[in-house]
Amino acid sequence: MSGNTVKVDITVNGEQTSADVEPRLLLAHYLRENVGLKATNIGCDTTSCGACTVLVDGESVKSCTVLAVQTDQRSVTTLEGLSPEGGELHPMAKAFREEHGLQCGFCTPGMVMAAVSLIEENPNPTERDVREGLEGNLCRCTGYHNIVRAVLAAAGQDPDAEQKREAESDASRTAPGFSTGGAGA
Amino acid sequence: MSIMGTRVVRVEDPVFLTRGATYTDDLTDERLTGALHLTLVRSPLAHARITAIDVEGAREAPGVVAVITGADLDLPPALLFPAANKAMVRPWLATDVVRFVGEPVAAVLTEERYQGPDAADLVAVDYDPLPAVIDLKAAASDEVLLFPEAGTNTALGFGVEDAFDETLFDGCDVVVTREIVNQRLAAAPLETRAAAAVWGDDGRVTIFCSSQNAHIARDEIAGWLGVEKDTVHVILPDVGGGFGAKIGADPEFALVAALAKRAGRPVRWSESRSENMTGMGQGRAQLQTVTIGGSRDGKVQAYRIDVLADAGAYPRLGTYLPAFTRMMAPGTYDIPKVESRARVLVTTTTSTVAYRGAGRPEATAAIERAMDLFAAEIGMDPAEVRKLNVIAPEKFPFVTQGGVEYDSGEYAKAIERAQEAAGYAELRAEQAARRERGDARQLGIGVSSYVEITGGGAFAEDAAVEVHPDGTVTVLTGTSPHGQGHATAWAMLASDHLGIPIEKITVKHGDTDLIPRGSGTMGSRSLQTGGVAVYQAAGELVELAKQRAADLLEANVDDLEVDKSNASIVVKGAPGSKSVTFAQLAEQEKLAVSTTFDSKKPTFPFGAHVAVVEVDVESGKVTVERIVTVDDAGPVVNPLLAEGQRHGGIAQGISQALLEEVVYDEDGNPLTATFADYGFPSAAELPSFELVDQATPTPINPLGAKGIGEAGTIGATPAVQSAVVDALSHLGVRHIDMPTTPLRVWEAIQAASKGAK
Numbered sequence: 001m002s003g004n005t006v007k008v009d010i011t012v013n014g015e016q017t018s019a020d021v022e023p024r025l026l027l028a029h030y031l032r033e034n035v036g037l038k039a040t041n042i043g044c045d046t047t048s049c050g051a052c053t054v055l056v057d058g059e060s061v062k063s064c065t066v067l068a069v070q071t072d073q074r075s076v077t078t079l080e081g082l083s084p085e086g087g088e089l090h091p092m093a094k095a096f097r098e099e100h101g102l103q104c105g106f107c108t109p110g111m112v113m114a115a116v117s118l119i120e121e122n123p124n125p126t127e128r129d130v131r132e133g134l135e136g137n138l139c140r141c142t143g144y145h146n147i148v149r150a151v152l153a154a155a156g157q158d159p160d161a162e163q164k165r166e167a168e169s170d171a172s173r174t175a176p177g178f179s180t181g182g183a184g185a
Numbered sequence: 186m187s188i189m190g191t192r193v194v195r196v197e198d199p200v201f202l203t204r205g206a207t208y209t210d211d212l213t214d215e216r217l218t219g220a221l222h223l224t225l226v227r228s229p230l231a232h233a234r235i236t237a238i239d240v241e242g243a244r245e246a247p248g249v250v251a252v253i254t255g256a257d258l259d260l261p262p263a264l265l266f267p268a269a270n271k272a273m274v275r276p277w278l279a280t281d282v283v284r285f286v287g288e289p290v291a292a293v294l295t296e297e298r299y300q301g302p303d304a305a306d307l308v309a310v311d312y313d314p315l316p317a318v319i320d321l322k323a324a325a326s327d328e329v330l331l332f333p334e335a336g337t338n339t340a341l342g343f344g345v346e347d348a349f350d351e352t353l354f355d356g357c358d359v360v361v362t363r364e365i366v367n368q369r370l371a372a373a374p375l376e377t378r379a380a381a382a383v384w385g386d387d388g389r390v391t392i393f394c395s396s397q398n399a400h401i402a403r404d405e406i407a408g409w410l411g412v413e414k415d416t417v418h419v420i421l422p423d424v425g426g427g428f429g430a431k432i433g434a435d436p437e438f439a440l441v442a443a444l445a446k447r448a449g450r451p452v453r454w455s456e457s458r459s460e461n462m463t464g465m466g467q468g469r470a471q472l473q474t475v476t477i478g479g480s481r482d483g484k485v486q487a488y489r490i491d492v493l494a495d496a497g498a499y500p501r502l503g504t505y506l507p508a509f510t511r512m513m514a515p516g517t518y519d520i521p522k523v524e525s526r527a528r529v530l531v532t533t534t535t536s537t538v539a540y541r542g543a544g545r546p547e548a549t550a551a552i553e554r555a556m557d558l559f560a561a562e563i564g565m566d567p568a569e570v571r572k573l574n575v576i577a578p579e580k581f582p583f584v585t586q587g588g589v590e591y592d593s594g595e596y597a598k599a600i601e602r603a604q605e606a607a608g609y610a611e612l613r614a615e616q617a618a619r620r621e622r623g624d625a626r627q628l629g630i631g632v633s634s635y636v637e638i639t640g641g642g643a644f645a646e647d648a649a650v651e652v653h654p655d656g657t658v659t660v661l662t663g664t665s666p667h668g669q670g671h672a673t674a675w676a677m678l679a680s681d682h683l684g685i686p687i688e689k690i691t692v693k694h695g696d697t698d699l700i701p702r703g704s705g706t707m708g709s710r711s712l713q714t715g716g717v718a719v720y721q722a723a724g725e726l727v728e729l730a731k732q733r734a735a736d737l738l739e740a741n742v743d744d745l746e747v748d749k750s751n752a753s754i755v756v757k758g759a760p761g762s763k764s765v766t767f768a769q770l771a772e773q774e775k776l777a778v779s780t781t782f783d784s785k786k787p788t789f790p791f792g793a794h795v796a797v798v799e800v801d802v803e804s805g806k807v808t809v810e811r812i813v814t815v816d817d818a819g820p821v822v823n824p825l826l827a828e829g830q831r832h833g834g835i836a837q838g839i840s841q842a843l844l845e846e847v848v849y850d851e852d853g854n855p856l857t858a859t860f861a862d863y864g865f866p867s868a869a870e871l872p873s874f875e876l877v878d879q880a881t882p883t884p885i886n887p888l889g890a891k892g893i894g895e896a897g898t899i900g901a902t903p904a905v906q907s908a909v910v911d912a913l914s915h916l917g918v919r920h921i922d923m924p925t926t927p928l929r930v931w932e933a934i935q936a937a938s939k940g941a942k
Binding site: 045 | 202213376377425829859
């Protein structure tokens with residue numbers, strides 16, 4: 001350990017954790033290396049991909065962009081905290097399985113946590129709500145089709161009916177190109 | 186009822202959804218206790234001579250165990266792709282010259298993760314800049330050479346010895362030619378590259394790494410280190426996506442192993458995304474000149490494709506892929522005369538490797554754009570032109586002008602069914618109405634017809650199936666999933682023969698000590714090679730069990746069958762009589778079978794996609810409204826998994842058409858080296874996908890199965906690109922290079938309004 005350290009007390013998945021950490025330590029690394037919970041993945045270094053999404057006091061945050069010291073005295077929930085060991089899968093996790101909303105699994109912990117937060121905020125989302133609500137979480141495997149279905153199913157919606165409704169709607173959609181229009185030219 | 190063809194949810198998911206998968210950087214394997222962290226100092230310049238490297242400051246930094254430069258390593262530079270120009274070798278750490286931004290120059294080993302970047306910042310490297318070579322035509326001119334000793338920038342040529350046939354287009358009413366860019370892409374799996382290595386007292390090295398192919402990785406690393414294959418033990422933990430860019434080993438993996446030996450301690454390495462976006466091999470990167478000729482009534486008579494392909498700085502697998510582009514050049518069409526050639530060039534950029542489709546999307550994009558250009562020139566509907574020219578179903582097996590034998594196909598039927606599902610006539614009517622009204626949001630309809638080659642290159646695969654006395658089953662496979670769901674699908678294939686539920690079947694892969702041979706997962710090969718091998722092994726195990734059961738049941742082998750309801754061998758037509766379960770047989774004697782399946786040939790999956798886009802003619806903004814796909818890869822083992830493969834590929838295809846591009850400035854600086862700069866779509870930019878099923882079996886394997894993994898990037902990409910152009914065709918626009926960003930679309934509209942096409 002180099003430089004000064006700061007003591008943090010962070011509740012992780014209901015359990016007290018404590019460590020002397022460098023002030024610059026990212027929450028994602030605290031969870032992975034100090035606490036030993038490896039579900040939370042780091043997929044980028046620009047807060048773009050959301051693989052590291054966890055809940056801090058119930059709200060989804062990207063743990064690669066939060067310092068461990070910022071969550072001192074707060075409560076963090078990771079994927080490991082959703083489903084009790086040996087028990088039933090959390091309804092969101094169950095829906096991801098049933099709808100095949102995961103392939104390589106790397107984005108999955110963050111995606112599930114973001115989805116849990118999304119339906120907490122909006123219990124009856126439309127397909128468009130889900131797509132826009134998960135905009136901060138990238139997946140390279142699924143094309144999102146089944147992730148969207150999983151979130152709709154977990155919210156108690158009929159994914160088939162919702163997808164049909166969205167397909168027939170004339171609402172304007174976010175267009176690709178917003179992030180690389182300049183570079184692509 | 187057979188489990189085959191049913192929507193079985195994945196057995197791997199409960200762990201993935203509770204404690205997460207275990208990727209290389211997650212490993213807590215005790216062999217890696219006390220591992221040092223590797224941080225690489227990478228070149229900030231595209232092409233430069235190294236004049237000095239000062240590591241003294243870094244050596245003094247906290248936690249630093251060693252700082253190593255190329256001069257300290259006794260590993261000779263390696264030719265990463267053996268068929269390339271022999272002078273184009275890559276050093277493990279650059280000593281004299283750097284040839285791309287991101288090339289490793291020095292290695293820092295630290296006790297803790299965060300100490301690495303701190304120390305790496307203190308390594309001072311002096312560079313004397315050399316001119317960058319980014320443009321492929323500039324590379325072909327050989328004015329600036331990356332490897333002066335090679336005397337050329339050409340890494341490899343395909344068909345470049347012979348001049349083109351000057352009479353190829355003689356007799357054509359119409360000939361259209363066009364230069365087309367198939368832009369460079371980053372595979373961008375969510376898990377970046379990672380490796381860990383530890384040497385044992387026995388002189389062997391165990392390497393954990395993120396790869397699609399344990400055995401290929403083993404062989405490459407052994408070759409690079411100059412040791413016997415048996416010295417290297419590769420173990421693949423869970424792999425967070427690959428898309429071709431994780432085929433085999435990366436040079437950094439061998440470096441990790443070499444440094445672990447030197448340090449006498451385990452070493453682990455996990456790169457950042459910014460490192461990944463310059464260090465991991467990239468895909469596509471072709472400049473194509475296509476020429477198509479035919480009659481005014483719509484028959485294509487000749488086609489030519491001339492390719493300049495970008496190998497990047499050090500030739501790797503990407504150097505070979507234009508061979509696939511040539512092989513698949515005529516696509517689904519029965520074209521009397523086809524010519525192709527490709528020249529692969531080194532440039533001062535990241536090396537190219539495979540990316541989902543790997544040479545075939547490039548072929549399809551070219552012929553599909555050519556068909557549209559031809560259709561526009563003769564004023565025929567693009568779908569009609571395609572149906573007029575596709576290979577008729579009765580002509581299979583069909584030897585193409587690309588020099589390969591297509592196994593089976595129903596190409597016109599696929600186009601028809603895609604049109605029908607999309608409501609093609611209604612869409613054209615809607616398009617006409619919008620044009621008539623002069624709407625700002627114009628409708629574009631794109632059609633693609635595609636065929637690809639899957640399972641090419643490595644046709645054989647081993648499988649072993651063993652039933653244990655407790656009734657559980659172990660399956661060993663040489664294929665290597667990284668999201669495809671083999672643990673589920675391979676268990677289904679074994680279960681179909683044995684009647685043992687998939688929950689009791691464990692599929693093991695990705696360990697070169699446990700599984701002697703294998704070619705891993707790439708090129709959509711797994712089901713048609715490894716899956717068929719598992720199916721065959723389970724079938725052979727049933728035969729073995731019947732022979733053992735014959736004495737016990739006092740019956741002839743021919744009179745025995747499997748009762749799948751309780752995983753046992755019973756006498757046919759004698760319900761209630763004596764039976765013996767596989768588990769009971771295993772109790773008496775080890776019940777195991779190893780087998781090899783060799784298809785000897787590749788398969789040719791095909792399909793048709795219809796894309797519907799809206800283009801705002803005032804802003805150039807494109808929105809994908811619908812994508813309807815018919816993807817025919819023969820009979821499907823698990824529709825849930827096959828659809829997942831289609832979805833992912835479609836998204837990547839849409840993304841190449843609209844959004845993605847690795848961009849370098851003229852000095853070779855990457856402008857898209859983070860996820861903030863390199864855009865691939867989130868859920869918000871995509872619609873749900875409309876899939877239409879079709880299953881034409883291949884005769885070359887007992888499942889009739891072809892590969893499905895790359896259908897989306899091959900079929901969807903040209904459909905979407907064509908749809909964008911189609912939306913603007915009434916304005917005179919004939920082509921827009923990918924990615925069709927708002928700026929490019931807007932510029933194309935402006936150019937067309939001024940009379941240029």
